[in-house]
Amino acid sequence: MPPKRKQSTAANGTRSTKRARSDGSPESPTPEPSDSAVSQSPTPDTETDPIRRPHSLAQVAEEHGIVLRQYYPPEMSNQRAAAYKSGELARPFDRLKSLLAERARQQSWFQNGKSVVMWFRTDLRMQDNRALDQASRLAHHLNVPLVACYLVSPQDFEAHVTSPTRIDFIYRHLELLRDDLDKLDIPLHIVDVPGRAEVPDTVRDLASRWGARHVFANYEYEVDELRRDMKTLDTLHDSKVAFRLAHDTCVVEPGALKTGTGNQYAVYTPWFRTWGRYVSSNPSSLKLAERPKKNHSSARENHGDLFGCTIPELEVGDKWNKDYRDRIRMIWPAGEGEASSRLSKFCDQKISDYAENRNLPSEPNTSSLSPYLAVGSLSSRTCVKYAQDHNTSKKMNSGSTGIDTWISEVAWRDFYRHVMAHWPYVCMNKPFKPEYSNIQWSYDREHFRAWCEGRTGFPIVDAAMRQMNQTGWMHNRCRMIVASFLCKDLLLDWRMGEKYFMENLIDGDFASNNGGWGFSASVGVDPQPYFRIFNPLLQSERFDTDGAYIRNWVPELKNIKGKGIHDPYGRGAEVEAKRRGYPKPLVVHKNSRDRALNMYKSGLGK
Numbered sequence: 001m002p003p004k005r006k007q008s009t010a011a012n013g014t015r016s017t018k019r020a021r022s023d024g025s026p027e028s029p030t031p032e033p034s035d036s037a038v039s040q041s042p043t044p045d046t047e048t049d050p051i052r053r054p055h056s057l058a059q060v061a062e063e064h065g066i067v068l069r070q071y072y073p074p075e076m077s078n079q080r081a082a083a084y085k086s087g088e089l090a091r092p093f094d095r096l097k098s099l100l101a102e103r104a105r106q107q108s109w110f111q112n113g114k115s116v117v118m119w120f121r122t123d124l125r126m127q128d129n130r131a132l133d134q135a136s137r138l139a140h141h142l143n144v145p146l147v148a149c150y151l152v153s154p155q156d157f158e159a160h161v162t163s164p165t166r167i168d169f170i171y172r173h174l175e176l177l178r179d180d181l182d183k184l185d186i187p188l189h190i191v192d193v194p195g196r197a198e199v200p201d202t203v204r205d206l207a208s209r210w211g212a213r214h215v216f217a218n219y220e221y222e223v224d225e226l227r228r229d230m231k232t233l234d235t236l237h238d239s240k241v242a243f244r245l246a247h248d249t250c251v252v253e254p255g256a257l258k259t260g261t262g263n264q265y266a267v268y269t270p271w272f273r274t275w276g277r278y279v280s281s282n283p284s285s286l287k288l289a290e291r292p293k294k295n296h297s298s299a300r301e302n303h304g305d306l307f308g309c310t311i312p313e314l315e316v317g318d319k320w321n322k323d324y325r326d327r328i329r330m331i332w333p334a335g336e337g338e339a340s341s342r343l344s345k346f347c348d349q350k351i352s353d354y355a356e357n358r359n360l361p362s363e364p365n366t367s368s369l370s371p372y373l374a375v376g377s378l379s380s381r382t383c384v385k386y387a388q389d390h391n392t393s394k395k396m397n398s399g400s401t402g403i404d405t406w407i408s409e410v411a412w413r414d415f416y417r418h419v420m421a422h423w424p425y426v427c428m429n430k431p432f433k434p435e436y437s438n439i440q441w442s443y444d445r446e447h448f449r450a451w452c453e454g455r456t457g458f459p460i461v462d463a464a465m466r467q468m469n470q471t472g473w474m475h476n477r478c479r480m481i482v483a484s485f486l487c488k489d490l491l492l493d494w495r496m497g498e499k500y501f502m503e504n505l506i507d508g509d510f511a512s513n514n515g516g517w518g519f520s521a522s523v524g525v526d527p528q529p530y531f532r533i534f535n536p537l538l539q540s541e542r543f544d545t546d547g548a549y550i551r552n553w554v555p556e557l558k559n560i561k562g563k564g565i566h567d568p569y570g571r572g573a574e575v576e577a578k579r580r581g582y583p584k585p586l587v588v589h590k591n592s593r594d595r596a597l598n599m600y601k602s603g604l605g606k
């Protein structure tokens with residue numbers, strides 16, 4: 001039984017961990033022989049590489065906890081990013097794919113084994129789970145039981161800055177998954193793995209204990225996970241156990257869509273057109289996988305000790321106090337049943353007006369499915385298929401703007417995964433364009449704390465941050481507003497915001513979060529040709545016109561009527577705002593805008 005999880009929390013309620021996916025950390029399971037020529041050069045180019053330059057901006061970022069060296073060794077350089085970009089370095093995704101193919105060719109020793117293993121990761125569901133379907137079919141074919149496992153890795157949670165909210169959500173899903181599998185006489189075994197580097201050996205030991213010759217799982221496309229899987233593949237292979245990975249989390253697998261010149265798209269709109277064509281001409285991409293078959297009842301006799309495992313629990317701590325936990329659990333019930341009912345309710349009631357209403361945060365106009373997609377209790381394939389089936393013509397683009405728009409939003413999830421698999425350095429604290437590393441960000445702690453706590457004096461920003469702090473979720477429009485505000489009004493390093501989001505979101509998902517921050521800070525894919533700075537006041541007036549969203553989340557302003565709600569100190573509501581302790585604006589937007597433009601220009605040498 002895994003021990004209870006304890007989260008260490010800092011004074012501001014955030015976990016004192018670092019940012020998301022790492023790159024070849026000392027604990028990273030797989031050595032990086034092919035990268036070493038570029039990455040581990042004994043004489044780093046300190047002139048041209050800001051990551052290595054003494055007293056560089058990157059070192060400042062490290063001092064502020066963005067890059068922690070126990071996970072990010074110095075090899076994480078601009079030079080290395082450029083080598084990935086040019087293709088000089090093989091991408092982890094491509095390397096895993098070719099290693100899988102190579103190992104499959106070498107497996108002349110195919111054996112049935114006494115069981116088949118399904119390793120659950122970010123796919124906590126029975127419905128439409130490709131690896132689970134494949135594992136179940138093979139177990140049935142070989143007439144052996146299917147045994148499922150889930151590995152709890154606290155170091156991974158820490159390295160990936162997984163929020164307590166999300167960890168609890170995962171645990172709640174595991175409980176339901178265990179009970180659902182139990183009804184099919186399939187045991188779910190949960191193992192605690194203290195060190196992340198021990199994962200491959202643990203999987204091998206489980207397979208050996210259960211006499212399994214086949215382990216199935218779904219691909220995860222983040223760098224750490226790809227490397228873990230390369231190591232697992234070799235470890236299992238050495239023990240004559242086959243490791244099979246299925247593409248499941250994306251509707252279209254990474255690498256499948258190319259520009260006319262055979263490259264990966266960096267701009268969403270043409271990518272999405274190709275995505276739509278691909279899905280239409282490949283009906284299998286929307287073919288839903290079957291639920292697993294029931295095990296023979298002898299599975300209970302042979303693997304009786306594996307049934308009814310204890311589910312880990314988060315210890316109540318600083319932020320994760322009982323009130324907060326109860327609120328989160330009420331807002332976000334776990335399970336694929338809940339995910340399915342949200343999907344059908346949304347498609348029945350909201351989807352047709354989605355295009356007009358999706359940007360209005362005061363009402364629940366969007367699906368609120370992101371937490372379920374993030375833990376994998378719902379597949380994006382199911383979402384697209386279900387939405388498409390609401391189209392009368394059953395075509396991808398049938399004239400229902402609401403449905404088409406929603407599908408195009410779900411596709412953003414695929415897009416960012418494609419980007420991450422092709423440009424893996426986005427997992428390494430690097431902006432998409434390496435030259436953006438030269439921007440001189442601010443690290444003003446007071447400003448950052450005010451932003452985190454929703455006390456900037458910009459009501460729309462504060463409402464949004466408080467929504468996230470209280471519910472673990474934030475509306476998409478507001479995510480863009482607060483992200484733009486952090487890096488273009490406060491001029492803070494966007495990676496501080498990216499990390500804070502991961503520490504607090506229930507739907508924290510590396511690719512979508514990194515993509516969203518990169519987009520908002522103009523350092524990611526897509527917005528490269530232009531540079532935009534949101535005006536928080538105009539955004540507030542446009543998308544929360546009557547101020548209902550602000551009043552809901554900023555109670556100090558609930559009595560303010562009219563336009564003063566968007567800018568109490570600038571529009572005659574100063575007395576009430578002051579009386580209720582609402583802060584004055586931290587900055588003057590116009591001045592910040594000019595400073596941001598200068599900062600970006602000088603960072604880029606323009």
Ligand SMILES: Cc1cc2nc3c(=O)[nH]c(=O)nc-3n(C[C@H](O)[C@H](O)[C@H](O)COP(=O)(O)OP(=O)(O)OC[C@H]3O[C@@H](n4cnc5c(N)ncnc54)[C@H](O)[C@@H]3O)c2cc1C
Pocket residue numbers: 358366367368369370371373374409410411412413416474475476477479480483501505507508509510512513514515516517520
């Ligand atoms: C700075 C920033 C950070 C973000 N961080 C995350 C994150 O950690 N996890 C996450 O799931 N989404 C993230 N997003 C994307 C988006 O804000 C959320 O997916 C969306 O708000 C979830 O609400 P919903 O489920 O009601 O979405 P809906 O509008 O109903 O959309 C349906 C689904 O499509 C996907 N989707 C929609 N918009 C996007 C998008 N822009 N990028 C990627 N996927 C999208 C989501 O899976 C979503 O659940 C971020 C966006 C920004 C701007």
